[in-house]
Amino acid sequence: xxxxxxxxxxxxxxxxxxxxxxxxxxxxxxxxxxxxxxxxxxxxxxxxxxxxxxxxxxxxxxxxxxxxxxxxxxxxxxxxxxxxxxxxxxxxxxxxxxxxxxxxxxxxxxxxxxxxxxxxxxxxxxxxxxxxx
Numbered sequence: 001x002x003x004x005x006x007x008x009x010x011x012x013x014x015x016x017x018x019x020x021x022x023x024x025x026x027x028x029x030x031x032x033x034x035x036x037x038x039x040x041x042x043x044x045x046x047x048x049x050x051x052x053x054x055x056x057x058x059x060x061x062x063x064x065x066x067x068x069x070x071x072x073x074x075x076x077x078x079x080x081x082x083x084x085x086x087x088x089x090x091x092x093x094x095x096x097x098x099x100x101x102x103x104x105x106x107x108x109x110x111x112x113x114x115x116x117x118x119x120x121x122x123x124x125x126x127x128x129x130x131x132x133x
Contacts, residue, residue: 029069030062039073039102046080046108057081057113063088063095063123072100072131078107085114087121096124101131 026042029035042058058079061069063086076082082105085095105111114123 025057025060027059028062029060030064030067032064032066034066034068036070036072037074038070038100041075041077042079043077044079046078048080055080055109057084060084060086061095061097062086063093063121065093068096068098070098070100071103072098073102075104076106076108076111077104080109081113082108082111083113085112085123085125087114087116087118087123094121094123098126098128101129 026040026045027035027037029037037059045056045058047056048054056079058074058076059069059071059082061067061083071083082103083097083099085097087094099112
C-alpha cells in the first residue's frame with residue numbers, strides 16, 4: 001500500500017457538459033486520499049452511465065480506508081448531485097467528510113446525497129461554520 005495522498009485544491013472553475021452516456025465527477029476522492037476542496041466553482045456534471053444508470057456529482061467521496069475530504073466555500077450549480085458520499089463496502093469502512101462554511105448548491109437534484117450499497121452505514125460527517133482558506 002502506498003503513502004496517503006494529501007492535496008489542497010482551490011480556486012478552480014470546472015464546467016462539464018458531456019454527452020449523457022457517461023457519468024461525470026469533477027472530483028472523485030477515494031483510495032485513502034486526504035483532500036481539501038476549497039473555493040471552487042463546479043457546474044454541469046449531469047451525465048448518466050448507460051451501463052448501470054449511475055449518475056454524476058460535482059464531488060464524490062468514496063469509503064476507501066483512510067479517505068477524508070474537507071469541502072468548503074464551493075459553488076456547485078446544475079450538477080445532478082452536489083456531493084455524493086458513497087458507502088460501497090456496505091458499512092465496513094465509512095467515509096469521513098467535513099463540510100465547512102460557504103458551500104452553495106444551486107440547481108440539480110440533490111445538494112448532498114448519501115448513497116449506501118449494502119448493510120447500513122454510519123459515515124463520519126461533520127457540518128461546521130468554519131471557513132477554510
